[in-house]
Amino acid sequence: MLDINLIRKEPDAVRQMLAARGNDPLPVDEILALDVQRRDILTRSEQLRATRNAVSKEIGRMKDEAEREAKKAEMRQVGEEIGTLEAELNKIEAQLLNLTAALPNTLDARTPIGPDEDHNVILRVEEGVVPALTFPAKPHWEIGEGLGIIDFERGVKLSGSRFYVLNGWGARLQRGLIAWMLNLRMEQGYEERYLPFMVKEQTLFAAAQLPKFRDNLYHDAEEDYWMVPTAEVPLTNLHGDEILSGDDLPRRYTAYTPCFRREKMSAGKDVRGIKRGHQFDKVEMYAFVKPEDSDAMLEQMREDAEATLKGLGLTYRVKQLCSGDIGFGSRITYDLEVYSPGVDEWLEVSSVSNVGDFQARRANIKFRREKGGKAELVHTLNGSGLGMPRTMIAVLENFQQQDGSVVVPEVLRGFVGTDVIRKK
């Protein structure tokens, strides 16, 4: 959520940001008008409340019955007026919240301006150590079915399209990736958390997933339980409504969770293979920092994510997202894309973002620089480290052998329990 003071003081900057993101800047005018109305009504109703508070105290002390009744009648009138004003105020505040909650975050000055994903900037390509294939690359669905480690048919039987079952070494490869990544994160200074995979609506709002992305979320029809679309959601709220000590910052966390997404917006896209499912596993990185430290932490987290791909020996590129493609809550985002020869694509396996105080304001996460000091909003950052299915695709397709087997990357062998995955 943006600071209402920012919208008041620099409406043009907010309009420019909205235009750069390809959004309609019109809500800014609506917000400003409602804000004026809100303050006007608030002032009036508070004056009436002050009167009522004072007179009510007098009534308590009055002895004269007639005078007492007269004052009561008078205050009954005032009470009704307050009621009317408050009803109006509630309506305006609800409208205001609707509009401001739908505004995306301001952009970092370094985020390039551009209308769509074609204007993202590739910063560099990092060559991996895995040698290029000397034979035609097979896509992972062929490799997986050949080895009997990915079962698409039974996934569909159980749950419908976009679901699959991992068998034997396939399941172990993924489990190995998760365990290895979590350990790596711990070595990098992140604390591990095991989190709820279902959260309440308020938790999603505070992480800026609601109201905007309602269509992409699964939830219980009767109770207030929502499946997490990413571990970022519970991690954000870990310190919701808390005031942290400045000495405790930065705080960095890592967590493994499944992620659940309806992928309504992506209907028809990436239906083949395991690239885009309704359920996928991910190891997430998250940081709470002082505002002045968030720029440096962004670079640190990008490096931490890159270390994962370097560890696997894969070729990847670092992309900076432009204003038209960057996420709703992000000020600046790096995507890491790994090259996979079977699908012949650069696959997005990580997205590292500085969110500034956008989530902290919604989730009410503050810190004090010193005891007795003023509580200030923290900055938060998130990054995938990494998404499993796409990392699996890259491993299967990059390490495939001509005979259909797949060599297990060295760093994973202790976790997976074999050097090569062969057909049974």
Place this chain on the structure above:
RNA sequence: GGAAAGGUGGCCGAGUGGUUUAAGGCGGCGGUCUUGAAAACCGUUGUGGCGCCUUGCGUCACCGUGAGUUCGAAUCUCACCCUUUCCGCCA
């Protein structure tokens, strides 16, 4: 799912309709005293909104959440949430 008890400030805890401000204690901060510290004593103390003559002052709101009764609600009514204990069910 059923029953009972409970939810008050950073923490403990008093508070069954109105007495200037939620008593008192602990903790924190500042001070007095002291060579220094402790003790003792004195003062101070949360969050958010709005306004203003903006080091501050005024005002409103906040006692689990939301509605209601009342001139006036931490206090009374209703619904919900959470915690603890017991019963039932259960990986």
